[in-house]
Amino acid sequence: SQQGEEDPQALSIQEGENATMNCSYKTSINNLQWYRQNSGRGLVHLILIRSNEREKHSGRLRVTLDTSKKSSSLLITASRAADTASYFCATVISGNTPLVFGKGTRLSVIA
């Protein structure tokens, strides 16, 4: 069952601009994670935000979580061509339940 749904499906921006991707989910969660995937490669973990947190930062990444709206957003500031990839949100309902992924947002950063 697909828990997370990213929006938009695809996003194209110029280098230096900010990129915002959104994720909505259906049930209460323990935590939400964002992953990045370069074309056809394995996924790489970017950031984890717990259900009792509202915002987290990691370098140029900023993640927010609104549990009342069951949504999260990932902001990449000052984007670079190397940020071109697909980005997935994944939710964990409780500590030992599986990660459930959305379908992803494909980001293209044009130099």
Place this chain on the structure above:
Amino acid sequence: EAQVTQNPRYLITVTGKKLTVTCSQNMNHEYMSWYRQDPGLGLRQIYYSMNVEVTDKGDVPEGYKVSRKEKRNFPLILESPSPNQTSLYFCASRPSGGGGTEAFFGQGTRLTVV
């Protein structure tokens, strides 16, 4: 180096010929899982394992088997592959824990069944 290793990376096979995709992790993680990735469908979980000898079905388990005899290995078995199992497969591992932990992914196995 901490890693999840899948083999093979690419495989072309014929319908009905049994195959095994291996997955091994060197991080002593309890939790391992298999996903398939198809265009427009994202990642869907096939099977997962919370520890040795404990496995459970994910969202799309039909046509697949797994085993977890050792903590580090979690092979995916296709007893009789069919063309609809052509896909990109990923193995992942993470520590178990109530607080939530990140998952580590293998580099993927691109399977084509003709």
